[in-house]
Amino acid sequence: MSETLINNPFIDLLGVQIEHWDDGYVRARLNLQADHQNRSGVVHGGILTTLLDHVGSFSGLYCTTPGHARFCVTLSLTCNFVGQSKSGSIVAAGRRTAGGRNIYFAQSGILDLAGSVLATGTSVHRYRKGSENPQGVPVNLSDPTLSS
Numbered sequence: 001m002s003e004t005l006i007n008n009p010f011i012d013l014l015g016v017q018i019e020h021w022d023d024g025y026v027r028a029r030l031n032l033q034a035d036h037q038n039r040s041g042v043v044h045g046g047i048l049t050t051l052l053d054h055v056g057s058f059s060g061l062y063c064t065t066p067g068h069a070r071f072c073v074t075l076s077l078t079c080n081f082v083g084q085s086k087s088g089s090i091v092a093a094g095r096r097t098a099g100g101r102n103i104y105f106a107q108s109g110i111l112d113l114a115g116s117v118l119a120t121g122t123s124v125h126r127y128r129k130g131s132e133n134p135q136g137v138p139v140n141l142s143d144p145t146l147s148s
Contacts (some may be wrong), residue, residue: 004058008054010050011054014030014047016030016054018058019091021058022062025059025095025096026058026062026094027092027094028051028093030090032088032090037086042085043084043086046145048081048110050119051090052094053077053121053123055093055094056094056106057074059104059106060099060104060106064134065134068139069131069136069139070128071128073128074125075125076123077124077126078123079120079121082119083118083127085112092109092110094106096108101127103127104124104127107121108121108122
């Protein structure tokens with residue numbers, strides 16, 4: 001995994017852990033807790049949507065320079081909910097599929113540990129200024145509001 005700064009307060013709050021990250025691909029895991037469930041006792045669609053957005057965006061944010069990071073905004077996100085999970089862990093993966101200098105496209109999916117598909121997504125992201133380059137931009141590690 002890159003030495004890149006990963007700080008992302010909302011994702012940290014949920015308990016998401018990045019397992020693998022390199023150029024064009026990211027995989028993250030979430031150990032489901034009761035707080036991740038909806039009223040029916042299954043993982044909330046908002047959690048799945050957040051994970052699809054997270055791995056879709058991070059698939060294009062790998063940074064080659066320690067102490068630097070890359071940033072983007074999500075322009076579009078399509079979510080398809082195709083399964084349910086009540087407990088255990090789920091794994092989300094995102095792959096950058098195409099793009100140009102400022103915009104990139106990604107596909108993402110979420111599986112439970114038995115391999116059942118819970119959700120799929122496609123997304124479009126725009127790099128923030130300076131993040132078009134794989135070297136990213138220098139970051140202030142003491143800035144608590146920094147997120148990527």
